Amino acid sequence: MTPPVPAIRALGLTKHYGDGEARVSALAGVDVEFMRGRFTAIMGPSGSGKSTLMHVLAGLDTASAGSVLLGETDLTRLGDTELTILRRERIGFVFQAFNLLPVLTARENMLLPMTLAGQRPDPEWLDDVVERLGLRDRLAHLPHELSGGQQQRVAVARALLPRPAVIFADEPTGNLDSHSGEQVLGLLRSSVRETGQTVVMVTHDPVAASYADRVVLLADGLLAGEVHDPTPDSVLAAMRGLGVAAVAR
Numbered sequence: 001m002t003p004p005v006p007a008i009r010a011l012g013l014t015k016h017y018g019d020g021e022a023r024v025s026a027l028a029g030v031d032v033e034f035m036r037g038r039f040t041a042i043m044g045p046s047g048s049g050k051s052t053l054m055h056v057l058a059g060l061d062t063a064s065a066g067s068v069l070l071g072e073t074d075l076t077r078l079g080d081t082e083l084t085i086l087r088r089e090r091i092g093f094v095f096q097a098f099n100l101l102p103v104l105t106a107r108e109n110m111l112l113p114m115t116l117a118g119q120r121p122d123p124e125w126l127d128d129v130v131e132r133l134g135l136r137d138r139l140a141h142l143p144h145e146l147s148g149g150q151q152q153r154v155a156v157a158r159a160l161l162p163r164p165a166v167i168f169a170d171e172p173t174g175n176l177d178s179h180s181g182e183q184v185l186g187l188l189r190s191s192v193r194e195t196g197q198t199v200v201m202v203t204h205d206p207v208a209a210s211y212a213d214r215v216v217l218l219a220d221g222l223l224a225g226e227v228h229d230p231t232p233d234s235v236l237a238a239m240r241g242l243g244v245a246a247v248a249r
């Protein structure tokens with residue numbers, strides 16, 4: 001195996017919201033690396049800064065201090081236009097709420113980011129992603145004609161198609177039953193194993209986290225530990241170590 005190279009890094013990443021007495025510190029100086037071709041889960045109590053970390057890493061929100069290096073590019077130094085282009089070309093995002101456009105078919109939704117960028121996917125890659133998606137016969141359907149799990153698989157395919165440097169997924173199985181959740185996690189897992197995609201996923205579920213190669217724990221806006229080659233039990237034990245009760249919802 002080739003030595004691991006970081007796909008994206010946070011250095012001294014700080015984020016606060018508001019000012020004066022209303023000031024909330026969401027990230028208090030996070031240093032973390034996510035290796036290329038690996039699947040990392042981020043876990044931690046509610047309010048620990050998981051979504052903030054993902055949003056700042058993905059260029060969806062600005063940092064208060066510190067830097068985010070995507071390869072050699074420091075996102076915190078880019079202007080709005082450069083950031084928009086970088087996000088479109090090098091970053092994929094999967095949201096808990098799917099965020100598909102209701103008037104577009106599954107196929108149109110999958111292709112939308114590339115269509116907007118005036119690009120077409122390589123036909124073989126499109127075919128491969130559609131195959132992995134397991135929804136070849138549903139491509140002409142509208143989102144409301146698909147189950148939640150099918151919609152989320154379309155959202156994962158939409159993120160995969162431009163072959164981004166990193167896919168961020170914020171609780172992608174949070175709205176799904178366990179079977180649909182397994183299918184979405186399997187799709188993320190196979191994209192990492194078979195095509196070397198880099199994936200960073202926030203989850204509250206130790207079973208979902210066990211699909212990852214590594215779990216990073218956050219508490220109060222700081223890194224609070226890591227678990228390598230996680231199992232549901234080792235993740236649960238690490239979460240308990242943070243003093244998080246009732247994590248296995």
Ligand SMILES: Nc1ncnc2c1ncn2[C@@H]1O[C@H](COP(=O)(O)OP(=O)(O)OP(=O)(O)O)[C@@H](O)[C@H]1O
Binds near residue numbers: 046048049050051
């Ligand atoms: N737009 C905002 N304005 C003010 N405070 C915010 C904003 N977004 C997040 N925060 C605060 O920042 C802290 C971290 O929030 P964040 O959403 O990153 O947590 P989280 O770990 O994703 O939590 P959850 O597990 O509930 O999704 C919280 O205290 C939150 O209230």
Ligand SMILES: [Mg+2]
Binds near residue numbers: 050051052
């Ligand atoms: Mg969150």
